[in-house]
Amino acid sequence: MRRIAATALAALSLFAQAAASAAERPRLVVLLVIDGLPMRQVQAFKPQFGPDGLRRFLDHGVSYSQAFYAHAHTVTAAGHATLATGAHPARHGIVGNEWLDRATGAPVYNTEDRAHRYLEGRTAPDAGTSPKNLLVETFGDALRTHEPAAKVIGVSGKDRGAILPAGHKGVAYMYRSETGRFTSTTYYMPQHPAWVNAFNAKRNAERFWHAEWRPLRPEADYAGSSPDGQPWQGQAGFGNRLPATLGAGMEAPGERFFTDVLTSPFGDQLTLEFALAALRNEGLGQDDIPDVLTVSLSSHDYINHVFGPESRLSHDHLLQVDRLLQGFFRELDREVGAGRYALALSADHGFLDTPEYRRSKGLPGGRLPVGPALTALNNHLAAEFGLPKLARGLSAGTVLFDEAALAAKGVAMAAVTRSAAGFLQQLDGIATSYGEADLASSAAPRADQAHLQALRLSWYPPRTGQLAxxxxxxxxxxxxxxxxxxxxxxxxxxxxxxxxxxxAWFGQGEVKTRVQPADLAPTLARALGLPPLAQAQGSPLPLPKEGAQDGPQKRRPRTPAADTAR
Structure with missing residues (x-):
């Protein structure tokens, strides 16, 4: 991508131009998802951002400082589906990245569909190939229902980050760490268009063979973050210290190297390059029929998993993303026009600081090994009820029990979940649990049930267990x-x-009202001139009092019944 030499003066001119354009609706809506980005990082690093990356939103757009997911199992697939549909997992059905089939206990991947395959490379049985498991429409689906000529394209480093926002009627392209190339699936098309083949023919991921990831700022600017090389940090193929060279010690680019690309700023660079190729070759935003481009940047999540969000590597990576976004926005301004498109940016979930780092700061933290915990639970239940392996496993943050075995012996599920709850709450790391009666109830949670409502919004019985x-x-x-x-x-x-x-559509300013990511899809649908989304449980976001084309928007009241409806 072109190097950006943005200045504050140029940025102000750009925003004045955009504000002067009062288009009836945007020609293009771009939804950006930075996978695994907690709001606390945006707030902490704001002084170090450039003039026209994240600051385009923070200084010249609308920022919501009190945005919280309402559901409990905060993972990539559930978050992307919520952002795109305006519904909670209990309604849209994507309760986790994977879950267990309630009848058989077999694992199910959120976007698996064995009727379809990748257009390039091997397709595993549980590979992410279609939105079949998504039970409701996205805002992009609604757009294509009302405007069949509209284009909706999703791009991501992860299959679920591309497929779920693209919805049922869009087209998804995902990065394959096995090959370092982007591909789609037979759900969307029989073969790639020529521009995708041309992009892949350049072997773009291999451009980063022996590329160096160097910190953008002086060492003193990272003083608030955990230094590199801490014992609680994991190791990528390039280690856990900056500067780092991708491919060091490897003989040739292969799957480990292509995975490392995605665990570095180069993964997001490559994703944005592919998104721009899609924009240009598909003609997005070039006529009066609105289009949608969703871009999910996956690298921050991988970096936080390996090194922790408190690490200098995570800190620097967000600064790198900020610089990449400046270049991306510059190209959008050139290709579409600064006053002709709308941007939205969010994340699919936040992140826990590494438990050992938390303890070093005097905060509680720890790790609970799931395998040994389930083995101990099954031993306890076998001793009490005379049935082996009653707990099949964890399904999207819940324990799934063998209903058929219990029914055959005439044992009540409530008795098993009570016994399991009592046993699990003796383990280090478990705060509390809730059985099906509490999860299915519409009664308002008591003051001592702080997590119950969030658990209800993640609970979809065909895909979750009986004890949350x-x-x-x-x-x-x-x-x-x-x-x-x-x-x-x-x-x-x-x-x-x-x-x-x-x-022209949102205005400018900070909104401190508590909101939720489920509010984003209704907001974008409104900007596109669409009727309210039928399955959405969120409300259009409240806008600042000044600057929006339609004036301030009052927030529609939300009732507990509306939030828990399935």
């Missing part, structure tokens, strides 16, 4: 001794950025 778990604050389910994760209903996992830019 809440980890202790600062704890994660993992047997790995390094790195970090997410997936709980604690604030660090639920709070994410929601940022908008498009002065």
């Amino acid at each position: 778990l809440v980890p202790l604050e600062g704890w994660m389910y993992s047997s790995r001794p390094t790195g970090s994760s997410h997936g709980s209903s604690w604030t660090y996992d639920q709070q994410v950025p929601i940022l908008l830019w498009g002065p």
Whole structure:
């Protein structure tokens, strides 16, 4: 991508031009998802951002400083589906990255569809190939229903990050770490268009063979982040210290190298390059029929998993993303026009700081190995009920029990879940749990049931178990001794950025009202002039009092019944 030499003066001129254009609706809506980005990182590093990356939103757009996911199992697939549909997992059905089939206990991947295959490379049985498991429409689906000529394209480093936002009627392209190339699937097309083949023929990922990831700023500017090489940090193929050289010690580019590309700023660079190729070759935003481009940048999530969000590597990576976004926005301004498109940026979930780092700061934290915990639970249940392996496993943050075995012996499920709950709450790392009666109830949670409503919004019986778990604050389910994760209903996992830019449609300013990512799809649907999304549980986001084309928007009240409807 072209090197950007943006200045604050040029940025102000750009925004004045955009505000002056009062298009009836945007020619293009771009939804950006930075996978695994907690809002606390945006707030902490804002002084180090460039003039026209994330600051385009923070200084000249609309920022929501109090945005929290409402559901409990905060993972990539569930978050992307919520952003795109405006519904919670209990309604859209994407309860996790994977879940267990309630009848058989077999694992199910969120975007697997064995009727389809990748257009390039091997397709595993559980590969992500279609949106079949997504139960509702996305805002892009609604656009294509009302405007069949509209184009909706999703691009990501992950299959789920491309497929779920693209919805049922869009087209998805995903990076394959096996090959370092982007591909689609037979769900969308019989073969790639020529421009995709031309892009892949350049072997773009291999351009980063022996490329060096160097910090953007002086060492002193990272003083608030954990230094490189901590014992609780994992190792990528290039280690865990900057500067780092991709491919060092390897003989030739292969799957490990292509994975490392995605665990570095170069993965996001490559994704944005492919997104721009799609924009140009598909003619997005070039006529009066609106189009949608969703771009999910996956690298931040991989980096946070390996090194922790508190690390200097994560800190520098967000600065690198900020610089890449400046270049991306410059190209959008040139290709579409600054006043003709709208931007939205969010994340699919937040992130827990590495438990060992938390403990070094005097905060609670720990790791609960799932395998040994389930073995111990099954031993306990076998001793009490005389049935082996009653707990089949974890399914999207819940324990799934063998209903058929219990029915055959005439054992009540409620008795088993009560016994299991009592046993699990004795383990280090488990705060509490809730059985089906609480999860299915519409009664308002008591004051001592802080996590229950979030668990209800993640609970979809055909794909989740009978006992929902809440980890202790600062704890994660993992047997790995390094790195970090997410997936709980604690604030660090639920709070994410929601940022908008498009002065003609959104205005400018900070909104401190508490909102949720489920509000984003209804907001973008409204900007596109669409009727309210039938399955959405979120409301259009409240806009600043000044600057929006339609004036301030009042927030529609949300009732507990509306949030828990399935």
